[in-house]
Amino acid sequence: MRDLEPLSVSEPLVEHTQLARDVESAKHYGRAARSPRTRLEYARDWAQFTRYCERVCLVSFPAEPQTVAAYLASLAGKLKATTIQRRAAAIAFQHRQNGLAPPTAHPLVADVLAGITREHGIAPRRKAALTVELLREALAVIDDGTLRGIRNRAILLLGFAAALRRSEIVALNVEDLEFDERGLTLYIRRSKTDQDGQGAGIAIPLAPEACICAVVAVRQWLAHAQIEADLAGPLFRSFALPRGRNAPLVLQARRLPAGDVARIVQKAVVIAGLEGDFAAHSLRAGFITSAAVRGVAEVNIQRVSRHKSTEVLRAYVRHATRFDEAPLTEILQMRKRHH
DSSP states (O other): OOOOOOOOOOHHHHHHHHHHHHHHHHHHHHHHTSOHHHHHHHHHHHHHHHHHHHHHTOOOTTOOHHHHHHHHHHHBTTBOHHHHHHHHHHHHHHHHHTTOOOGGGSHHHHHHHHHHHHHHOOOOOOOOOOOHHHHHHHHHTSOTTSHHHHHHHHHHHHHHHTTOOHHHHHHOBGGGEEEETTEEEEEEOOBTTBTTOOOEEEEEEOOSSGGGOHHHHHHHHHHHTTOOTTSOSBSSEEEEOOSSTTOOOEEEEEEOOHHHHHHHHHHHHHHHTOOSOOOTHHHHHHHHHHHHHTTOOHHHHHHHHOOSOHHHHHHHHHHHTTTTTOHHHHHHHHHHHHO
C-alpha cells in the first residue's frame, strides 16, 4: 500500500499567501522611499488642499488641473514659493499613490507654479549665524547649576561644533558617540542629504578652553544626567513639568522634540541681548560662517557640514566673506593713496 502523503496547503493558496506578503512588503518599501518627515508634511499639505476644496465647493480627488491651479494661486504671496511647490508635490503624491496621473503635470499648473516662482522668488530666508563670538555670549547666560542648563549647553556646543541640523541633533543616540584622547567622533546615521542612511563620522577635537568645548559639555551632560556612555537610547531628552511649585524637573527617557532646539537657541540669544533672526539653523550657519571668515578651506568645511552641493556651501561662504576684499574698499584706499 502506498504511503499517505502528508497534508499540505494547496499550491494556489500558498502562492496567494506569498503574493499577499509580497504586496505588503512592496507597500512598506514604497513608504520607505520618503522620510517620515516628508510623509507627515505631505499629509498635512493634502489636508490643507482638501479643506480649500470643501470651502470653495470643488472636488479634491481626483482633482482637476484648474482646481489645483486656483488653489496654488490662492497661496501666492502668503507662503514661500518653496512651500507652495511642496504643496503641489503633495497633491501629485496623493494621486500617484492611488494610481492616477497627477494634475500637477498639466501645463496650466506648471505655468502657475513658474509664475509664482518668477514673481516671488525662491531665495531662502537666511537665519542669523550664531558665530563663535556670539555663541560665547549665548553660553554665558546659561545656568550651569541646573540639569537643563547642562543639557542646553551641550546642545548649543555640539550643534555648532558638528554643524548639525536640528533634526540631526535630536536624532542622536548615545551609541553614536565615540570618545578618545583626541576628542569625540560623532556618527550621523541619517540626514536631510543622506536619506539612504549611508552615514557619516564627524571628528570633534578637544577645544583649548573647556567653556567652549563640545566634548567636555557632552561628557558633563552624560555624567549629570546619569546616562551611561555604553548604553543605547536618545542622547538629548525632555524634562517632565514639575507637579509642585518647588518640585524639581524630572528627566524623561523620551527624545527631545526638534522644535525645542530652536526654542533653546532663541531663549539664550534673547537673554544675552543678541539681535537677529536666530533659530536652530543658526548653529550650523554659525560654524560655516566662523570657518569661512577664518579662511578654512571649503573642502574641510564640507567634511563637517556634509553639503552634497558645493554651490550651496559656497552661498554660505560668499555671505560670510562678502566684505572681504570688497572692490569699493580697494577703490577708496587707492584714492586715499593718490592723495
